[in-house]
Amino acid sequence: MVHRLDRPTPGTATAGLRPSRRDLLRVTAGVGAGLTLALMLPGGAAPAQDVAAAKDAGDAPFAPNAFIRVTPDNTVTVVIKHLEMGQGVFTGLATLVAEEMDAAWDQIRPEHAPADATRYNNLFWGPVQGTGGSTSLANAFEQMRRAGAVARAMLVHTASEAWGVEAAAVTVEAGVLRHAGSGREASFGAMADAAGRLTPPDPQTVDLKAPDRFRLIGQTALPRPDTAEKTDGRAVYAIDVRLKGMLTALVRRPPRFGATLRTLDAEAARAMPGVRAVVRLPNGVAVVAESFWQAQKAREALKIAWDDSAAVTTGSEAMLEDYESLAQTPGTVFRNDGDALAALTEPQARVVEARYTVPFLAHAPMEPLSAVARLTDSGIEVWAGSQTQTFDVLNIAEAAGLRPDQVTLHTVFAGGSFGRRASVGSDYLREVAGIARGLTNQGIEAPVKLIWTREDDIRGGFYRPMALHAVTGALDATGRPVAWRHRVVCQSIMAGTPFESVFVKDGIDGTSVEGVSDLAYAVPNVMGDLHSPTSPVPVLWWRSVGHSHTAFAVESFVDELAHAAGADPLILRMDLLRDQPRLLRVLALAAEKAGWGLPMEPGRGHGVAVHKSFNSYVAHVAEVTATDGGFTVDRLVCAVDCGVPVNPDIIRAQIAGGSAFGLSAALRSRLTLDDKGVVEQSNFHDYEVLRLAAMPEVEVHIVPSTEPPTGVGEPGVPTVAPAVANAVFAATGTRLRRLPLTLG
């Protein structure tokens, strides 16, 4: 079992993303009757079969377990059970295997695992294969190392037998087995055939390296094995998959969430060049043509009347007004330490109140949603940048009218995801499976690629929820915070989904309040309550999930308390975190590197924020300059503690990238519905994201650690917006409480 010193507390998203095995079995039993079967059967082509096939071809590989294949050409293929979507998991998991094998880094070739919840499950998620919650490296840390150590032991054994020497006298370095006494040496590839005939030892019985013997883990100069193909255009994403005779499908979806099809006149579209079919889907109408351009033009020619009786018909401003009203009334309590209400009404209490709001946000990965499906008599094959293979297989099966064991899901690189490709109902994969079935029903036998246009992506829902935080605090006579009452109004991501019973406990969706429910500041009286308004607007986890808004509220508010108390915002935080060494350390490190407290010119300011998410600890110091009517972010200094830094360069890339992602939300992005319920933005001209000109200098400092590694994909995001807002206050005296941040 993986050692996890730092188990998440119930009520955090991390806990939510790690439901127990029993919970998942119970929940997924409701998804489809085929589930239990799916979990028993391999979901795709098994490496064991690959091995057999390769042996028949005279290319005898050594496959000691489901994660490693060594071929006579001396290549070590590492099977990666998680989706590579830019976060560097190909490098991370391969590093662990190569470390314990003592392989040479340049002989390592990562590849995506087949969909198979039996062998490739996320160990934190029970019998479910999937990537999310910044869990990949953490859940696989020991598993991958043991896989590598098993392979090493078998290669050493093989060499010792071949050379007639003691196994203990065989050394391994950079993929070469050696016996010093006899001067003999051999590559892994040369031993692969013989090693393949051994029975692998129990992974739990092999020795793992002590950290002081790591040669690859922690090494800064380890290049990413997928960089070259991503630089010269060879890397294949779902949108690039090409099959013989493949058609392209675009789907027209209703302009208002919750609307359904009333009437369809597809005559004009069907008559257009290249159009092969029009397929009705539960959520829209697909036009299938020989090329994207034909499909796009024909989609415009569809004549559709929508039934808006169940649709959202109010705008996001009106929704926010409702949120304001809700915030006047008590919600469902998720945390209650001491007696916050009494402390707030103490006669000496100095009360501070603030409201923070954040908009809906689209994920907007650079590769819009796309998938390819081929339906034949024997089943369906799908190619996708799948973040949640186990559930995607079930949903594809259901939409195609097949059993889960008839689905073969090929995971390919995702051109970004940020949570979007982990949609709970596999929305876009159901679409492509439904289209494939529709084509077959119309007598058309051809593989089909579904492409969402950028407009489809921005308008297609599954947003980060809009949220309002109403926070009230009290300082005692000495300026110490003694009460914190935090009311959250936020649409539940999980309510109404098959996962509701796992994620929503006693009326609380943990993903709505994570970051508040585990508020780390030593305030004696804390009360938190939650309203979860419903709407037809689909919402979803978005890089850092609830922390993307809770940290903005918490870290802005603690700053407001500090200013009300006349205290330095850094010093007050350090005081309130005195029993939180890991938070304290990143806070102090970021502040020191940023030059906190040094005099700054008028119109410039520093702001700080610190937060724990996904078991990692991050602090940001932002440096801003007020400009004529606005401000610029000049520099971000970040400190991160993510346990053992396995790949320091990827940690820096993820934290810098998370900082940029957080800055998009802090400065630019906003998804709104007009007063008729129609999304107002459609593409990057009006749904703005950070461009190079606005990217500040970003410094990332990694805290050395021997703790088990934790994730870095998401934790770089939450502290950015509050650090910038706090810096704007320091520079201008204006407190900004609404994202995106604008002055004036």
Added chain:
Amino acid sequence: MVRLKINGSVQELDIPSDTPLLWALRDTLGLVGTKYGCGITQCGACTVHVDGQAVRACQTYVGDLVDAEITTIEGLSGPVADAVKTAWIAADVAQCGYCQPGQVMQAVALLAREPAPDDDAITTAMNGNLCRCGTYDRIRAAIHAAAGALGTAAADTAPAEKG
């Protein structure tokens, strides 16, 4: 029938002249290194070279490209291209990688025109190329590194040329 010169070879395509170059490349020719990101010239993922200039293939129509020299990421070559790709790989710029072919095409066009761009010139040239993974700091550093390598190479060869 549309005649295009792509990556040095002439192609005859049976597609309407109002087809965007992006879809002619991707769907008709199978050159999928040029990416679709927005379709309205807002993201730069589809950047190709037309007569050496960086253009957005999503809003460039094949009928307008008669006699033009079109270069895609698949056909990109030469000392500037090699320097840019080498710098990109050395800096491990790519995260998801989806925007990177477009970024590389844009950077090569910049360095071909301006061998030693300063930060402002890089910002002006690269600001139209979006990256959601936020690799901007490494893109900037890689362009400087490529410019440095090209400058060194030029300095190395200059005396030989004179001599």
